[in-house]
Amino acid sequence: MSRTIIDVHILQTVPPSNLNRDDTGSPKTAIYGGVRRARVSSQAWKRAVRLSFKDLLAKEELGERTKRVGDAIAALISEQAPDLADQAPSLAAGVLKAAGIVMKEPKGGAAAEPGYLLFLSHRQQENLAQVAVEAARAGTNPDGKLAKALANRDHSVDIAMFGRMVADASDINVDAAVQVAHAISVHAVDTEFDYFTAVDDRKHDAQQTGAGMIGTVEFNSSTLYRYATIDVDRLQDTLGNVEAARKAVEAFLTAFATSMPTGKQNTFANRTLPDAVMVRLRQTQPINLVGAFESPVRAREATGRIKEAADALAQHTQEVEQAYGQPPVEAWVTHVGERAQALATVGKSVTFPELVAAVGSQVAIRLGGSA
Numbered sequence: 001m002s003r004t005i006i007d008v009h010i011l012q013t014v015p016p017s018n019l020n021r022d023d024t025g026s027p028k029t030a031i032y033g034g035v036r037r038a039r040v041s042s043q044a045w046k047r048a049v050r051l052s053f054k055d056l057l058a059k060e061e062l063g064e065r066t067k068r069v070g071d072a073i074a075a076l077i078s079e080q081a082p083d084l085a086d087q088a089p090s091l092a093a094g095v096l097k098a099a100g101i102v103m104k105e106p107k108g109g110a111a112a113e114p115g116y117l118l119f120l121s122h123r124q125q126e127n128l129a130q131v132a133v134e135a136a137r138a139g140t141n142p143d144g145k146l147a148k149a150l151a152n153r154d155h156s157v158d159i160a161m162f163g164r165m166v167a168d169a170s171d172i173n174v175d176a177a178v179q180v181a182h183a184i185s186v187h188a189v190d191t192e193f194d195y196f197t198a199v200d201d202r203k204h205d206a207q208q209t210g211a212g213m214i215g216t217v218e219f220n221s222s223t224l225y226r227y228a229t230i231d232v233d234r235l236q237d238t239l240g241n242v243e244a245a246r247k248a249v250e251a252f253l254t255a256f257a258t259s260m261p262t263g264k265q266n267t268f269a270n271r272t273l274p275d276a277v278m279v280r281l282r283q284t285q286p287i288n289l290v291g292a293f294e295s296p297v298r299a300r301e302a303t304g305r306i307k308e309a310a311d312a313l314a315q316h317t318q319e320v321e322q323a324y325g326q327p328p329v330e331a332w333v334t335h336v337g338e339r340a341q342a343l344a345t346v347g348k349s350v351t352f353p354e355l356v357a358a359v360g361s362q363v364a365i366r367l368g369g370s371a
Helices: 042-056 069-080 082-098 122-138 144-150 157-162 232-239 242-258 304-324 341-346 352-366
Strands: 005-017 029-032 035-040 063-066 118-121 178-180 183-185 192-198 213-231 276-282 330-335
Touching: 005 242, 005 304, 035 213, 042 157, 042 178, 042 242, 063 069, 063 122, 069 082, 069 118, 069 122, 082 122, 082 144, 118 122, 118 157, 122 144, 157 232, 157 242, 213 232, 213 242, 213 304, 232 242, 242 352, 276 304, 276 341, 276 352, 304 341, 330 341, 330 352
Parallel strands: none
Antiparallel strands: 005 213, 005 276, 029 035, 035 183, 063 118, 178 213, 183 213, 192 213, 276 330
């Protein structure tokens, strides 16, 4: 059966930075190809994408993942029915229980909440608040079947993309349409240490010496290979609309390419844009092309790492697709300057806005809509 799959491959150079820390404050790393690589977890970049969605999509198209979902629904109940504001926390807890969510008993007068992060779209929150208000007006408990149904429709773009797991009510789980790989450097890295001192601004006595504070910050710099894939058919199944799926794909491409985790950003001012973005539309299965960098790239004095990485990715892409007989249906490339020029041999070279528009158009056509 023909499918519609969007593979996104990115090469991005990041200067000295600590984008994603482990429990000791060190930049995350991984061993690949026998050497240590810089690593940025998929969770960190998915969080950055979700934050970027706020600038690309309307609030009603997005969701909220929080333990304080009771507070959120209580606030909506108070907005819809100001006369029920005093009862709003208990009404919110009641409608969530009716939907199958196990609520923890409140302590010290706090509102009852689930014991885990619950991902609901803003429309789902509003719908549940309305059910709670209607039940309170009628003097009855919320209808459990209705509450669960409302928690499982009107899904937001971020829920459709990244999925939802509810252990208490597995029948409202949502399968993710997007998979995001951990970004890794195309080369070996060593962690470095920045020793810093801070001066006390109120130290006026010239005879006083020494810093007011000293410390170290760990960092590295790297050229990252980033990969994500979108199952467009699953995305449409969840969102239920061709135009919504198209808009979601375009928003994801923009957010994934231009977002960045904010770890130590004020310290390093490390925000960059990708050196190259390659998108391949497939109809069989997603293909991660990280194998291009199993042998670590070595920088050359004249060209640095980007040219070597782009050459390796272009060659590996052709070799894999030829060996397995799985060429893409369509392919597009946005690259900066001549260093990543090799990737223009494996896709149509376009600006990034043109790439996003072209992918969106193909998604709409393949889903049965109009370009």
